[in-house]
Amino acid sequence: MNRTLYGNLIFELSKKGRKGYSLPQDYDRTHTTAELPEALRRKEAARLPECDELTVVRHYTNLSHNNFGVNDGFYPLGSCTMKYNPVINEEIAGLKAFAGLHPLQPAVTCQGALEVYYNLQESLAELAGLSEFTLNPCAGAHGELTGLMVIRAYHESRGDVRTKVLIPDSAHGTNPASAAVCGLEVVEVKSLADGTVDVEHLRQLLSEMGSEVAAMMMTNPNTLGIFEPRVLEITKMIHEAGGLMYYDGANLNALLGECRPGDMGFDVMHINLHKTFSTPHGGGGPGSGPVGVRKGLEQFLPMPRVVEAPTDSCTGESYVVDWGKSFEGKRGEELSVGNFFGNFGVMLKAYAYILSLGREHIKEVGPLATLNANYIKERLRDSYLLPIKGLCKHEVVFDGLVDKSTGVTTMDVAKRLLDYGYHAPTIYFPLLFHESLMIEPTENESKETIDAFIDVMHKIAEEAKTDPELVKTAPHNTPIGRVDDVLAAKQPVTTYWKTIAES
């Protein structure tokens, strides 16, 4: 990463008349857009930049130098599972034969793609201990919403009106937000001091409103990185009340090789392919959030679906796309959550990852990720406050520095880490602690990398005592310093046009 700021906007590099493309000129010019009635045409041309090719190449290359990715260094961002994104997966996803496929071309002409799609569905079902998966959702939160829709569709099909969803107070913000989008009322379940679900509170809630509970959403290991010890009891309680259990797959990485959501009694779940299955986060997306269901719920999964071809098919395909009965746009029995069938380019990478690891190495993922996290937990607990002492899974949460007398906060520690060439951990989440610092190392990090990180964390704890100002004013060694969030939110400037209108 470059430590000086490259600050130009592409619009500022534009010069009238320059171009960065070439298009064929020998086409039939009988018709031009001038034929369109004036009422249908825009008045003024869009002020897009005018740049030559090299200018554009340098601009975005320079911008990339102000960015930090997993390939640049350790990225222990808790809850995001920033594992290595294998390069071979990019090669495969970039194969022209896949990139050129139109989603509506006949199944018989794209059996290779459908085979990947179908086999990935099957592989995820085996890894999750569930019956079937849809790959349509585009992200984790999209998966949550889809999963809740499936749950509501199930209850609706039985004429059972259930409007409440139970969510532990430690959950990611997307859980209650997805529930609200899905038209469900959120009821919070309290956590105990050790961060796990308060089963007695849950019991009380169920006795008050059990028949109204559509589902309980649960992350396990939870957002504190702790495995919910009473998960089997919890799933049983919800089932007895007639509700379904939703598994938020945000933290699934910890469990690969050791346990499966389906075996714990979960009915519906999503998986983040961009976490557990190594696909790159791309600065925030595209991700993929496949949703799986246990036996008996398959018919509620959204359309379209990739399925095995009927055996009486005479056209010779093995796999076909079932667009559903309600392709006419009306929501009948069926749901639909996207343009086509999800982010196929992401699925290719996830499937390549599964094939690369195979059954013998996938099972090592959870244990190694968990080992790395526990190692960090034990080695940092003398400088950083460890609120929950026992085993953690793939991530560990500290509550700021042990020594709070210096006034150095979690924010300061995070910013100081940037100076040392690390991405910061997740900070101020979970909300259970005031100074949360959530570290997730993933299975790909070596002991040397982790030891170096631990040394730096100790060094920052030391700096907090000897030179607190240095830490409080960090970062010093990055392209920009701390930004004025208040200014950004108070007078929002979100386009270049606004910057020039005001200057």
Add this chain to the structure above:
Amino acid sequence: MFKYFPHTEEDLQEMLKAAGAKSVHDLFDDVPEAARFKREYELPEALSETDLRLFFEQLTAPDNAMQLVCFAGAGCYDHYAPSVVQNLIQRSEFLTSYTPYQAEISQGTLHYIFEYQSMIAELTGMDIANASMYDGATATAEAAMMAWGNAKKANCVLMSETVDPKVRRVVETYAHFHGFPIKLVPAVNGVLDRSALDKEIAEGGVAGLIVQQPNYYGIVENYTGIADALHEQKGIFVVNANPSDLAILKTPAEWGADVAVGEGQSLGIPMTFGGPGVGYMACTEKLMRKLPGRIVGQTLDNRGQRAFVLTLQAREQHIRRQKATSNICSNQSLMALYVTIYLSLMGKEGLREVAEVSYAGAHSLRDKLIATGKFKDTFPGQPFFNEFCVDYEGDLEALLDECTANGYLAGVQVGEKTLMLAVTEQRSTEEIDELVEIIQQFKEEEAKA
């Protein structure tokens, strides 16, 4: 050992010792016995990199992945993208980073999103755009929820029947569970029935209307006057527009839209079997705080430099939880980068040229198909852009099979007799002529025999 796991036996022993465990499995002692997974996964054994390549080569062999000359659209288009786009996208600093929470080491991402938002605002004419959505369909569903949430007293959101049925189905799904009715406004001759719309608006209680431009059938509709009628009732106007065509077509803002949404795949993103694409979403300043998704804003750092940062976050799920404007947490950042680099290269003139060539090709193809005598216009007299519908006199499925066998994806069948074809700047005059030739030569009876 495995190439992605760096732990040697010695490392394992030292780390286990520090963690106070004998084996890695002891770290799962807190998992109830009944929940432990004890058998092997039923998955294939690991493939070497060589075998992995072979495996995918086989799956992309011509009989498994037929490369068809594409005249299909229906929401996914085979446009040209300069080589530079794909090359820059692969830069690992962009590819392997996450959502830009730490602004100090994420200026690359924040900066290009700011450029992307500026470009979307300029194409649509709207005041503010977010950092992108999953796809055009979910962006439209979010717009429907925005309309519903914005209305004080309303009983429905209206949607034109000329909106892509795939999009309609998603909007219907979201609305059903979110808890509001979608009323479909019918079409006549392929365009929104204005008298039916006027009647709906006059009845009152309309939170908003969703239309598409060009509509599903490729027709460029005239939406003059609709925004005013809606605004009188405090309803909002949502225009789903193909951003590529906005080089020429009237902008959503010029139609008086409050929210503009759509699918951005046509701006430099390969089709890749339908995804990933990118949804865009833009709105008026008045609705800014109701906009879902990430938004990047300009600010200053403590050294006085212009810097970019995620802003207006009080709308979002990590702060508002169930009261957030949406549950969306990520954006399609990398796909927004495709769009940004594409538009930087194509620029003001390039996007117009793309539109001109596509328009000319589509109209030329339509003329030639009509001239075969086997087709007639499905919607006579309606202006279209680069996609259109024609009715075939014979067995359309048999005709399409024949085209496929000749390496042509001749379009998308949207009715028993109706074929919808799209032409982009990628389609040469030779390809257009060859498609017409295949159709001209096709004799149904012989095919059956």
Add this chain to the structure above:
Amino acid sequence: MAKFEEGLRYSESHEYVRVEGEYGYIGISDYAQHALGNVVYVDMPEVDDEVTAGEEFGAVESVKAASDLISPVSGTVVEVNEALEDTPELLNEDAFANWIIKVQLSDPAELESLMDKAAYEAFCAE
């Protein structure tokens, strides 16, 4: 240290109401603005909107938090403090001088259930 003002009625969700004749001026307490930090936006109702005691009528946003505004009384909005649209930081400068909405009270008896300064101060100290 948060300030507390005499003569106002306070709610548990940290709004105050200053009663002047048949009108009430509603705002957030100094304690509340401290807890929120730099206010960047105030979402306000429109004139003629009805507000109900115990129900939400808007929101106050800082960079990292958002807090719903819960009306301590019922009535009709007769004025909103438009200065807050452009300068929301007025709430940080002086939360008591900068009320958010002016309401024509429909049920003055509701005031009885609100806290006075001493009770509110004790409530915040808990």
